[in-house]
Amino acid sequence: MIFENKLIAGQFIKRYKRFFVDVRVKDKIVTAHCPNTGSMYGLLKKGNKVWLSRSDNPKRKLKYTLQIIEDCKSKVGVNTHLANKIVLHALENNLIKEFDKKIKIKSETKFGLNTRFDFLIMNNNSKIFVEVKNVTLSRIKGLAEFPDAVTTRGLKHINELIKANEKGYKIFILYLVQRDDCSTFKIAGDIDPEYSKSLSKAVKKKLKVLCYDCKFTSKGIKLNQKVKFKI
Numbered sequence: 322m323i324f325e326n327k328l329i330a331g332q333f334i335k336r337y338k339r340f341f342v343d344v345r346v347k348d349k350i351v352t353a354h355c356p357n358t359g360s361m362y363g364l365l366k367k368g369n370k371v372w373l374s375r376s377d378n379p380k381r382k383l384k385y386t387l388q389i390i391e392d393c394k395s396k397v398g399v400n401t402h403l404a405n406k407i408v409l410h411a412l413e414n415n416l417i418k419e420f421d422k423k424i425k426i427k428s429e430t431k432f433g434l435n436t437r438f439d440f441l442i443m444n445n446n447s448k449i450f451v452e453v454k455n456v457t458l459s460r461i462k463g464l465a466e467f468p469d470a471v472t473t474r475g476l477k478h479i480n481e482l483i484k485a486n487e488k489g490y491k492i493f494i495l496y497l498v499q500r501d502d503c504s505t506f507k508i509a510g511d512i513d514p515e516y517s518k519s520l521s522k523a524v525k526k527k528l529k530v531l532c533y534d535c536k537f538t539s540k541g542i543k544l545n546q547k548v549k550f551k552i
Contacts, residue, residue, distance in 0.1 A: 353385035398499030
């Protein structure tokens with residue numbers, strides 16, 4: 322995922338009304354869009370360095386968008402809308418070995434009455450649904466966790482993936498750790514016990530779990546390497 326323009330550095334001040342953050346950029350305070358509806362647990366510390374993108378689109382109410390927060394010198398990508406773009410780039414460039422024999426990739430594929438999965442991957446032998454989850458939480462050094470709040474949407478996706486498997490689809494959840502400081506990943510069962518239980522049951526029913534971290538450059542964010550899944 323390549324940013325259109327160079328990111329702008331600033332200092333985090335506060336988040337409010339869920340979608341707004343105030344950031345000090347040089348000698349002024351700007352309001353930026355926060356493209357993350359999660360709690361962003363542990364990241365919203367006053368004074369943390371942040372990186373904003375800027376849009377010159379006159380139709381936008383806010384010129385700036387929060388993209389990255391630095392926490393203890395580690396970069397964390399907080400824009401959940403980028404997760405699928407990062408994964409799509411990786412799929413198209415064969416960076417995920419589990420899907421290197423694909424023939425076709427479809428994004429936002431409908432399943433059932435009210436569900437869309439992030440990707441449908443097709444090859445000669447099978448159809449594969451992949452749901453992507455963006456991960457930012459880390460409470461213990463080197464350990465990434467999901468979710469950072471109770472996720473009814475995430476629970477629904479697990480249940481729908483199981484239904485898809487019953488209809489012959491292979492099913493995957495890919496946890497994209499938008500951090501550069503974690504080598505292990507686990508489910509935060511203390512935050513959402515129901516999600517943790519459902520995922521464990523789904524794994525026994527042929528759900529495959531993949532975890533990858535990200536690499537941050539001056540130009541963008543891209544999928545980096547596999548992260549160990551701790552059950």
